Amino acid sequence: xxxxxxxxxxxxxxxxxxxxxxxxEVALGYNMEEGQLEAARCLQCKDAPCITHCxxxxxxxxxxxxIKLGNMAEASKILSRxxxxxxxxxxxxxxxKQCEMVCRLGRSKKFEPVAIGKLERLVADWELDQxxxxxxxxxxxxxVAVIGAGPSGLTVAGDLAKIGYxxxxxxxxxxxxxxxxxxxxxxxxxxxxxxxEIEQITEQGVKIETDAVVGKTIxxxxxxxxxxxxxxxxxxxxxxxxxxxxxNLNGVYSSSEYLTRINLMHGYEFPKYDTPVQQSKxxxxxxxxxxxxxxxxxxxxxxxxxxxxxxxxxxxxLPARVEEYQHSVQEGIQYxxxxxxxxxxxxxxxxxxxxxxIKMKLGEPDDSGRRRPEPIPGSEFTIKADTAIEAIGQGPxxxxxxxxxxxxxxxxxxxxxxxxxxxxxxxxxFAGGDIVTGAATVILAMGAGKIxxxxxxxxxKSHHSMxxx
Numbered sequence: 372x373x374x375x376x377x378x379x380x381x382x383x384x385x386x387x388x389x390x391x392x393x394x395x396e397v398a399l400g401y402n403m404e405e406g407q408l409e410a411a412r413c414l415q416c417k418d419a420p421c422i423t424h425c426x427x428x429x430x431x432x433x434x435x436x437x438i439k440l441g442n443m444a445e446a447s448k449i450l451s452r453x454x455x456x457x458x459x460x461x462x463x464x465x466x467x468k469q470c471e472m473v474c475r476l477g478r479s480k481k482f483e484p485v486a487i488g489k490l491e492r493l494v495a496d497w498e499l500d501q502x503x504x505x506x507x508x509x510x511x512x513x514x515v516a517v518i519g520a521g522p523s524g525l526t527v528a529g530d531l532a533k534i535g536y537x538x539x540x541x542x543x544x545x546x547x548x549x550x551x552x553x554x555x556x557x558x559x560x561x562x563x564x565x566x567x568e569i570e571q572i573t574e575q576g577v578k579i580e581t582d583a584v585v586g587k588t589i590x591x592x593x594x595x596x597x598x599x600x601x602x603x604x605x606x607x608x609x610x611x612x613x614x615x616x617x618x619n620l621n622g623v624y625s626s627s628e629y630l631t632r633i634n635l636m637h638g639y640e641f642p643k644y645d646t647p648v649q650q651s652k653x654x655x656x657x658x659x660x661x662x663x664x665x666x667x668x669x670x671x672x673x674x675x676x677x678x679x680x681x682x683x684x685x686x687x688x689l690p691a692r693v694e695e696y697q698h699s700v701q702e703g704i705q706y707x708x709x710x711x712x713x714x715x716x717x718x719x720x721x722x723x724x725x726x727x728x729i730k731m732k733l734g735e736p737d738d739s740g741r742r743r744p745e746p747i748p749g750s751e752f753t754i755k756a757d758t759a760i761e762a763i764g765q766g767p768x769x770x771x772x773x774x775x776x777x778x779x780x781x782x783x784x785x786x787x788x789x790x791x792x793x794x795x796x797x798x799x800x801f802a803g804g805d806i807v808t809g810a811a812t813v814i815l816a817m818g819a820g821k822i823x824x825x826x827x828x829x830x831x832k833s834h835h836s837m838x839x840x
Contacts, residue, residue, distance in 0.1 A: 375476075379486040380409040387701040391671050394557040397698060398462070403441070406493040410439035413485045414476050421470040421487060426818030427526075429453040431470060435490055447498040450491065455529035455572055456522060456817065458499055458564050459551060461492025464814045465692055499567050505574045510537040513599040513831040517541070518585045518771065521549020522813045523604035523804030525572055526820030527827070532575040534828060539598075541583040543770070546635060549606055551813070553635040554627070556665050558672070559695075562634075586774035599831045600799045602823050603786060604816070607805035608768040612761055613657065617715025622651075622723030626658070626666045626762035633669050651758035654678045655726050657712055658762030659688070664695040666760045667704045678704050679754055683711045683731050683744040707754065709733070711746065715759060725753045765810050785809060793823035799834075801827055 383399040384390075390397050401409065413435045421431045430449050437446035450457045466488035471477060477484025512535040517524045520542035528538045546552050551565045573579060583589055585605075594601055610625030612618055654670040656663050659682040667678045680699070682689065685708050689696060700706075709731040716725040730750035733742035767784045779787040779796035786795055786802040793801040803819025805811055 375412050375482070376408070377482050379412075379483045379489075380405050382486075382489055387698075387703075390558065391668075391702040394669075394672055396561050397558050400496060401489055401493045403443075403493075406438050406490060407441065409486050409490060410435045412476060412482075413439070416475055420473040420475065421485075424473045425453075425470045426814045427453050427821055429470075429491075431487055434494060435485065435487070438490055438494065443494060443497045446494045447501075450494055451498075453821075454817065455526050456551075456568050456813075457491055458495035458568055459522070459560060460814055460817070461488050461490075461495050462560050462564070463551075463555060464488055464491075465812055467693065469814070495568075496564075499564070503571070503574060508533060508535050508576070510535060510576055512536050512828075513835065514539075514597070515827060515831070516594045516598040516601045517604065518594075518601065519543075519549060519604040519606060519804070519806075520547030520569075520579055520581075521604055521606050521804060521816065522551060523606075523816035523820040523823075524549070524602065525569065526817045527602045527604065527803075527824045528577045529572040529575060530821060530824035531827060532572070532577045536828075536831075538577045540577060540579045541585050541589065541594075542579060542581045543584045543605075544635065545581055547579050547581065549604075553631040554662070554665070556630065556634060556669050558668065559665065584770060586771040591771070591775045595799070599834065600801065600827045602793075602820075602827065603771065603795075603800065603802040603806060604804045604820065605768045605771055605806050607765040607785075607810045609766040610761070611764045611766055613712060613763065615712055615714055617717060617723070620715050620717050620723045621721055622757050623715055623759045624761070626656075626662045626760050627765060629666055629760050630662070630669065633673070651675045652677075653754075653756045654758045654760065655712075655754055655756040656680045656760045656762055658682070658764075659684065660690045660762065660764075661692055661695055663760075663762035664691045664699050664704075666762050668695075668699055668702055670758065670760070671702055671704060675758075677755075679707055679756075680704060681707045681710045681712060681726070681728060681754070683709065684733065684741065685709055688741050709744065711744065712759075713751065716753065723757055723759055724755070726756050726759055727751060727753050765805075767806055767809075783809065791822070792826045793819055794826065799830060801830075 415432050419432045434446040434449040470487045471484040474484030476482045514537045517528045517540040520540045532538050548565045610627045654675045656667040670678050710728045712726050714727040718724040730747045731744040734745045737743040781787045786807050788795050788802040788807045793803045795802050801823045804816035
C-alpha cells in the first residue's frame with residue numbers, strides 16, 4: 372500500500388469566497404479513492420481506544436478496514452449496528468475531542484489521527500444512495516412513547532423498533548429532527564441528509580406525530596395510560612440571555628430564534644420562502660461555541676457587511692470546534708477577544724444601533740477549570756450593530772416539566788435521571804440528552820438514547836412477565 376501518510380487525506384471544500392454567499396454544504400466529502408487512502412492509515416489496533424471514546428461504542432477499526440478493502444456494504448452493516456444517524460454524526464460530531472483524540476496513530480506526534488468522522492460520513496452517504504432494505508420486525512413487544520424527535524429520541528425509537536417495539540414519537544415542532552433540523556445550518560448539515568436518516572427510522576415502523584406539544588396538546592397522564600414506557604428527550608430549548616440593558620430592543624435575538632427562522636422556516640431560501648429574517652448590515656454574535664459559529668456564518672451568508680463574534684475569554688479557551696472556527700475566519704468573520712457586552716444601545720425608534728462592551732482579563736480558574744474573565748475598569752467601547760445574537764447556551768424546556776411535577780429535577784431545573792440507566796423518579800419514565808445534561812453534543816445525546824433503549828426493553832419485559840404471573 373506504500374508509505375503511511377503523516378497527514379489526514381484532505382477533504383475538498385467550497386472556496387470561502389464562494390460559500391460565504393450560499394448555504395450549500397461547505398465540506399464536499401471523500402470519494403472512494405480518497406476514503407481508501409485515508410482508511411489505509413488506520414493501525415487496526417486490537418484494543419482500540421477510539422471505540423471506548425465513542426459515546427455509542429462504534430467498532431471503528433472494523434468499519435475502516437472494510438473501506439480499505441472496498442467493501443462498503445459490510446462497512447455500512449457494521450456502522451448500522453451502533454448508530455441510527457451515521458451521516459449526521461460523520462458531519463457534526465466533535466471527533467477531535469473523542470475518538471480521534473485518542474487515536475494511536477495521532478498520539479505518535481509525527482502523524483495526524485485517522486479522519487474517523489470523514490470516513491463515517493463516506494460510508495453513511497454511500498448507504499443513503501442504496502435501495503432501502505428494511506427487515507419487517509413484528510411490533511409485539513410493547514408500546515413505547517418518545518417525547519422529542521431530536522437525536523436522543525430518534526436513537527431510542529430506532530433501537531426499540533429494530534427489536535420489536537411499537538414506538539410513537541411526539542414532536543412539538545412542525546418537523547422532526549430537533550436541533551438537527553432547526554439549529555444546525557444547511558451549510559454544515561444539509562436538511563436532505565437529516566430527512567433521509569429520519570426516513571430510515573420511520574421505515575422501521577416508528578411513527579412520528581408533529582405539532583404535538585406534550586403538556587399542552589397531550590398530557591403525560593394520557594401517555595402513561597396508553598404506553599408501557601416513555602422516554603423524554605425534549606432538549607434544552609429555553610434560551611439564556613445576558614439580561615443587560617436594551618435586551619428588548621428590535622434586533623436583539625437569541626441564537627435559537629435566529630437559527631430556527633433560517634433553518635426550520637427556510638430563511639436561507641428567501642425569497643422562495645417568505646420568512647421574516649432581519650436583513651442586517653452589522654451583526655454582533657455573543658458567545659464562543661459551535662452555535663455562535665453557526666449564527667455568525669449564517670448572518671454572513673444572509674448578506675451582512677460585517678459580522679463580529681464577541682467572546683469574553685481568549686482564542687485559547689474557545690469551546691467551538693477548531694474546524695468551525697477556521698471556516699468562519701476564512702469567511703471573513705471578525706473576533707473581539709476578551710470582550711463582554713454591558714449594554715445594547717438604541718436609536719430613536721427602539722432599534723439596536725450598537726453594543727457597548729468592556730474589555731476583560733483572565734483571573735483565577737472558575738468551577739469549569741478555565742480562568743475567570745474579569746472586567747477592566749475604564750475600558751468600555753462600542754461596536755456598531757443593527758443585529759445582536761446571543762449564543763450563550765440554553766436552559767431546560769419547561770413546557771412538559773411544568774405539567775409533570777412528579778418528575779424529580781436537579782438544582783438547575785433539568786430532569787434528574789440515572790446516568791447508567793436513564794431512569795427517572797417515575798417508574799417507566801426514562802430521560803436523556805440535553806434535558807438531563809444541559810446543552811451538549813449530538814453524539815452524547817445519542818449515547819443516552821442507546822442506554823435508554825436497552826433499559827426500557829428490560830423494564831417492559833420484566834413488567835410483562837410480572838403481569839403474566
